[in-house]
Amino acid sequence: MSSQIDHLLDEDRRFAPDPAFTAQAVATAELYERAKADRLGFWGDEARELLTWSKPFTEVLDWSNPPFAKWFADGELNVAYNCLDRHVEAGNGDRVALLWEGEPGDSRRITYAELTDEVKRVANVLAGLGVGEGDRVAIYLPMIPEAVAAMLAVARVGAIHSVVFGGFSADSLRSRIDDAGAKLVITADGGYRKGKVSALKPAVDQALADRNGSGVQETVEHVLVVKRGGNDVEWTEGRDLWWHDVVPEAPADHVAQGFPAENPLFILYTSGTTGKPKGILHTSGGYATQTAFTHKNVFDLHPESDVYWCTADIGWITGHSYVVYGPLANGATQVLYEGTPDAPHPGRWWEIVEKYGVTVLYTAPTAIRSFMKIGRAVPHRFDLSSLRVLGSVGEPINPEAWVWYRSVIGADRTPVVDTWWQTETGAIMVSALPGITETKPGSAQVALPGISVDVVDEEGAHVGNGNGGLLVITEPWPSMLRGIWGDPERFVETYWEKFADKGGFYFAGDGARLDEDGDVWLLGRVDDVMNVSGHRLSTAEIESALVAHEATAEAAVVGASDETTGQAVVAFVIIKESYLAEHAPEGLANDLRLWVGEQIGPIARPRDVYIVGELPKTRSGKIMRRLLRDVAEGREVGDTTTLADTAVMSVISAQVK
Numbered sequence: 001m002s003s004q005i006d007h008l009l010d011e012d013r014r015f016a017p018d019p020a021f022t023a024q025a026v027a028t029a030e031l032y033e034r035a036k037a038d039r040l041g042f043w044g045d046e047a048r049e050l051l052t053w054s055k056p057f058t059e060v061l062d063w064s065n066p067p068f069a070k071w072f073a074d075g076e077l078n079v080a081y082n083c084l085d086r087h088v089e090a091g092n093g094d095r096v097a098l099l100w101e102g103e104p105g106d107s108r109r110i111t112y113a114e115l116t117d118e119v120k121r122v123a124n125v126l127a128g129l130g131v132g133e134g135d136r137v138a139i140y141l142p143m144i145p146e147a148v149a150a151m152l153a154v155a156r157v158g159a160i161h162s163v164v165f166g167g168f169s170a171d172s173l174r175s176r177i178d179d180a181g182a183k184l185v186i187t188a189d190g191g192y193r194k195g196k197v198s199a200l201k202p203a204v205d206q207a208l209a210d211r212n213g214s215g216v217q218e219t220v221e222h223v224l225v226v227k228r229g230g231n232d233v234e235w236t237e238g239r240d241l242w243w244h245d246v247v248p249e250a251p252a253d254h255v256a257q258g259f260p261a262e263n264p265l266f267i268l269y270t271s272g273t274t275g276k277p278k279g280i281l282h283t284s285g286g287y288a289t290q291t292a293f294t295h296k297n298v299f300d301l302h303p304e305s306d307v308y309w310c311t312a313d314i315g316w317i318t319g320h321s322y323v324v325y326g327p328l329a330n331g332a333t334q335v336l337y338e339g340t341p342d343a344p345h346p347g348r349w350w351e352i353v354e355k356y357g358v359t360v361l362y363t364a365p366t367a368i369r370s371f372m373k374i375g376r377a378v379p380h381r382f383d384l385s386s387l388r389v390l391g392s393v394g395e396p397i398n399p400e401a402w403v404w405y406r407s408v409i410g411a412d413r414t415p416v417v418d419t420w421w422q423t424e425t426g427a428i429m430v431s432a433l434p435g436i437t438e439t440k441p442g443s444a445q446v447a448l449p450g451i452s453v454d455v456v457d458e459e460g461a462h463v464g465n466g467n468g469g470l471l472v473i474t475e476p477w478p479s480m481l482r483g484i485w486g487d488p489e490r491f492v493e494t495y496w497e498k499f500a501d502k503g504g505f506y507f508a509g510d511g512a513r514l515d516e517d518g519d520v521w522l523l524g525r526v527d528d529v530m531n532v533s534g535h536r537l538s539t540a541e542i543e544s545a546l547v548a549h550e551a552t553a554e555a556a557v558v559g560a561s562d563e564t565t566g567q568a569v570v571a572f573v574i575i576k577e578s579y580l581a582e583h584a585p586e587g588l589a590n591d592l593r594l595w596v597g598e599q600i601g602p603i604a605r606p607r608d609v610y611i612v613g614e615l616p617k618t619r620s621g622k623i624m625r626r627l628l629r630d631v632a633e634g635r636e637v638g639d640t641t642t643l644a645d646t647a648v649m650s651v652i653s654a655q656v657k
């Protein structure tokens, strides 16, 4: 981490806001003043201004039982109504909500009135299937309008969605269905990815079939299937329903009932430091308030004129907060794109920017770095002059990528906002405000109005400007996670115990540094969580997938820095002697890579698998991943004196070469 700090310390480029931008900016410097003067009053005002409540709240925050927060608890609202009906009622039904672009080039424009109509029908279908308040629904869909409609319909009936990224395996889907006890799965036959149809329904069939005889009670009663890929699918009569059979038939009248602000809205699984993903639980009123607030102010949203595009998949938190809830609560017009950035050609994204006149683009550093590699000629074949705000999220953005993004994509004109947050925080926490903040390439900069963060040492003491430490959030915030589904102890342990004596600091798991101005520079995870292309992966989860293979005796996984993906998964595996006695070792490393892809999903597939004879362990048997990371990154191996066997690293280095 120290070499990274030194490098960042050299970064002294600054970009002052353009006065013309400031003159029209949605955010104002006064927001900070208001929030500072009365933090809870500020959030109360924002909640009332940004949302429509069917029953007003009387108390902003109940923090009487930390870390279990309640925001706006006696208020009631319907989150889907806030994203849909009220825009129609306000006369904006003809405004386009979704400019959907399929990967093969087919497209659909869906207005707020049309989306409201569709969601009402789906809500009626859900009610007809017995899905209501508090029930869990798993959503396993490609990036199609029905994915947005499905999430909103679940929210509308007061049920809880658990969206599972379409790139996850049948096993991953099954464990998420089980953990949440989902009653319904909404999926598609398949979707387009990299020029071909990638099937989804078979994974659902496998997930549900696998459970027969496993002793686990089947909770899923129905599978609702959208036809998108046109691929052949198997059908279980009585269980499976085609969306196109039941949704158009359902009545389009559905009155959105208000639910208590603390009713769960969704569960989203994310990797932690153990092998088992955590079901992060978000509730309604506070989450909707902060996603709407941040979407409006961080992206300078002018809903009548902007065309906003967040490239994230709805399977991740960015898709939940900045494709579905934030933009739709704000009545934005947005692009929804099904496919990958480079299909069918490497300029696909920029073609979409030109076609729809995208004004605000929100994407990840890994994408920016891959475009940098291809070179500016590709984006410059298209007219990008509509762009006026650029956002980044998912991992630290290196200053070079930040500057490239601003100068090549943003014509040296657009503000760039680097937004730090997590699945757990629900919404953006640290970011510049366009038109307000003088920006610094590589720094996420300042806590948003109403948000309190700090960088502290291991004891929880403020490190002071110019120093590095751990990022903490020092006050509860509206969109904070309310727990880990079914595991309150793990919630307390993971996030709150480390600084328990500090009176409720949230430990984010990220290293950070404060510069001379007190601005925050993120330095990456300090735990066993990797960040590959902005996706969070746990070393323990991949290790357990590796040892589940018959050949593996032991495995250790590290995140090694990678020019394009930020980090890459590198695995060190010891093969069982009994296996080697009967099988040739050729091709085994690659088989193990593919195996992990099948077990978890292609995103978890290691970049490299090294077959080694031993792993570096301390005398107490703990694997020293730091040393393996040195090998994986091709560095001189660090201090080995605490190893039980100090010779082991030279053996491993030799085996890796």
Ligand code: WT7
Pocket (backbone or CB within 6 Å): 270, 317, 318, 392, 393, 394, 395, 396, 397, 418, 419, 420, 421, 422, 423, 424, 444, 508, 509, 510, 522, 523, 524, 525, 531, 534, 535, 536
């Ligand atoms: C982790 C959270 C937030 C949505 C996408 C990822 C890293 C995220 C930044 C940023 C530096 C960042 C952190 C964080 N991260 N954004 N702007 N600068 N690091 O959500 O999967 O929950 O991952 O992503 O390490 O803890 P997630």
